[in-house]
Amino acid sequence: MPVDSPVSETSSRRQRLLAPWRRLVATWWFRQSPSRQDRLATLGPLISVLLFLAAIISAFWYLRNEEIERETESVKRDTEIAQQQIRLRLIENQEQLVRIAREVVTRQIDAHEFSAQAQAFARERPELTQVTWLGPRRERRSSVSAAGFLDDGQMLTDGTDPSMPMFNQSNAASLAFEAAKDRRQPVYSPPFTDSNGITVFQLHIPLIDRGGFAGVLIAEYTVESLLRYYVPSEVATRHSIAVLDARDQIVASTVTPMPGQVLRRASLLHDVPLAPALNGLVLRGQGWRTSIGLISNALFWLVLALAGLTVWMLLGTWRHMRRRTQIQNALTLETNFRRAMENSMLTGMRAMDMDTRITYVNPAFCAMTGFSEADLVGRTPPYPFWLADRREENARLLQQELQGRSPSGGVEVKIARKDGSSFDARVYVSPLVDTKGKQTGWMTSMTNITEAKRVRDQLSASHERFTTVLEGLDAAVSVLSVQPPELLFANRSYRLWFGADPAGHALLAGGQLVGTTSRRGLDDSADEVDDYSGLPAEALTDLGSDPREVYVESLAMWFDVRARYLQWTDGRLAQMLIATDITMRRHAEAQAALQAEKAQVTSRLMTMGEMASSVAHELNQPLTAITNYCNGMVSRVRADSIDKDALLAALEKTAKQAQRAGQIIHRIRNFVKRSEPQRQPAFAPDIVEDAVELAGIELRRRNVAIHTYVAQRLPQLMVDPILIEQVLMNLLKNAAEAIDNASLPTSRRHIELRVVPKHSAELGGQIEFSVTDMGPGLPDEVLARMYEAFFSTKADGLGIGLGLCRSIVESHQGRIKAENLYNGSLVVGCRFAFTIPVTITSEQLRADTSPGGAGSAQRTEPTTP
Secondary structure (H helix, E strand, O other): OOOOOHHHHHHHHHHHHHHHHHHHHHHHHHHOOHHHHHHHHHHHHHHHHHHHHHHHHHHHHHHHHHHHHHHHHHHHHHHHHHHHHHHHHHHHHHHHHHHHHHHHHOOOOOHHHHHHHHHHHHHOOOOEEEEEEEOOOOOEEEEEEOOOOEOOOOOOOOOOOOOOOOOOOOOHHHHHHHHHHHHOOOEEOOOEEOOOOOEEEEEEEEEEEOOEEEEEEEEEEEHHHHHHHHOOHHHHHHOEEEEEOOOOOEEEEOOOOOOOOOOOOOOEEEEEEOOOOOOOOEEEEEEOOOOOOOOOOHHHHHHHHHHHHHHHHHHHHHHHHHHHHHHHHHHHHHHHHHHHHHHHOOOEEEEEEOOOOEEEEOHHHHHHHOOOHHHHOOOOOOOOOEOHHHHHHHHHHHHHHHOOOOOOOOEEEEEEOOOOOEEEEEEEEEEEEOOOOOEEEEEEEEEEOHHHHHHHHHHHHHHHHHHHHHHHOOOEEEEEEOOOOOEEEEOHHHHHHHOOOOHHHHHHHOOOOHHHHHHHHOHHHHHHEOOOOOOEHHHHHOOOOOOEEEEEOOOOEEEEEEEEEEEOOOOOEEEEEEEEEOHHHHHHHHHHHHHHHHHHHHHHHHHHHHOHHHHHHHHHHHHHHHHHHHHHHHHHHHOOOOOHHHHHHHHHHHHHHHHHHHHHHHHHHHHHOOOOOOOEEEOHHHHHHHHHHHHHHHHHHOOOEEEEEEOOOOOOEEEOHHHHHHHHHHHHHHHHHHHHHOOOOHHHOEEEEEEEEEEEOOOEEEEEEEEEEOOOOOOHHHHHHOOOOOOOOOOOOOOOHHHHHHHHHHHOOOEEEEEEEEEOOEEEEEEEEEEEEOOOOHHHHHHHHOOOOOOEEEEEOOOOO
């Protein structure tokens, strides 16, 4: 029985795991459109080239980094080798010096023997400059130079030798001496420059004699000799080894630069301390990369150029394929569009060859005639859609069209349908030319004009009816073109009044012809003028215009003129006027205005007539006072009992009473005199003052008090003061009569007159005059009919007072209203109010509504008649 190997099991397991992903990818691929598959297939090589380029760049980068790491490791290794060699030499020297120091302390050798051993020690060690024995007081016992000879010129105590540790100094030698003395251990001094200008450092080995300090042995090293003799030659050949001080300055180096040349900074560095000295000196290995970078690698640029060329070619191929796909799609769309247009258009299309054989018909042509494409394609004249009785005529028209003598507007023909019916059609014929400019036949387009002819006939009939209606109007209708001014239409009434002269239209429009003078008349307001015709753009866009009343002096007639701009049938801009004769209405309005003026004067006279007894009583008081003053002065003059001052005082009082009577008569005369109604600037406080003065006569007679409140800073009114005063007089007199006739107690015998500003979103700013009484009020039927003409609740009333008040208020674009005041269901008074429109600022509204009152209040107490 065969047994499956582990490799085959792993392979089958992998195939089972990848099978769903393969099916998913295959499903996604086959769902794509062919054009998309082509694009994706083109993108595959492009992606492969880009991945190849990325792999080459990565390989170059990896190899370069590997080489840099190897060079870095080589620098590090050589630096540590140099450090190790110098370290071994320094340790060996230190051990030898320690042995000599031990012999010096144990007195096994004296100064002469020390010098011999030091000479032998120095000759074998070229890195030493000197070996010196100093006593505990820093006195020089013996000194040996680098050549191995005694040198009495070294370690001088005169302070000129930096290698000699001196008292009260802080040079490197002194610091090392003190450290060796204190620590009782070998100490390396910091590097310093000796008297010869060479950078050196010292090793101080303390001499301890029976626990006491007996001096030091000093071995002085040159840094440059250490590098020269103890850095292996193979290391110095491969890399530069340098010694740096604490300030990172090079003290010595295995590479000596040329004079005036600055060494290029190494790219690979490795620092280690100069052991075992550890005195601030650092051993630095320096290396330079031998590998060139990617930018300088010619192979890299060659690969990059080849990859770029391949990418460019692939992109060009992909762009070319995309352009071809776009052209193919555009061609397909164009073909579908043309086919859809031919199939959906209502115009029938028919193509014929040079032998007048039908080669093509569109669905619209088949739908018009009822014949199928198979019935028409390949047929020659006579065609099946020609009427039997018009075949000769149709053949003649066809030959005329083929010879190029058909009219540009087409030919109207009668077409027969397959079911036997017919329709009117307009046919256009044009040559059919191929791409080489050679005529291959004719293309015929056919349009069903049966409905168009019916509509045209209806429009003609409608035009005739419309013209008949316009001719029968009593109003003058005219249409004048803007540029040039030409009378395009005038009905019978216009011709009757103005003839065929466009001057009549200009007269109705404002006295000037529209096209010739509208530009000159609007030069001062260029922003409101249309550049095309010189007409107000606002009037052109408006659907209609406000009517104007025009008086034609030559006809002695008034016309109500309505104008609008329209586009004439030929496309020209024109102005249409409709002028209606309103002469009779103007005469009636003039008579009504005259009657209203007479009614106003009559009403004021009636008011004064009703107040006659009150006026007589008001005048009787100053006249009686004048009589009394005159009789008293006569009596005292006869008795010679009056002096000059008393006489003057009496005369002044008499004059004041006469002036008072004159003011009463003057005010009454101004109120009742007949004058033309005229609006003028007026102030509400002045109107209220005059009305209250006149009404006060009647109020005092009827024992009725009046309270007035007039808000401050009210805007100016543009009214007829006498008419507004008349309205207030009527309202105050009616309120006083209502209170007096109801015999109300004194607590309710008062009237309140208020004048305040109001503002509403609907009506805007207004001044409201209100008269409120505490009388019995008005019944509902009276409220409904009180403005009717000749309706009155008084036995002797004419019924024109309130109606006249309403006319006066409405002539000032105001409103008047009346309402009862209630306390629960009980009527406790009546309030009449009327408004006059004005412009009210927010400051005036705040002034009236602010606490404390910004207005002025006045109270008139009743007097006993």
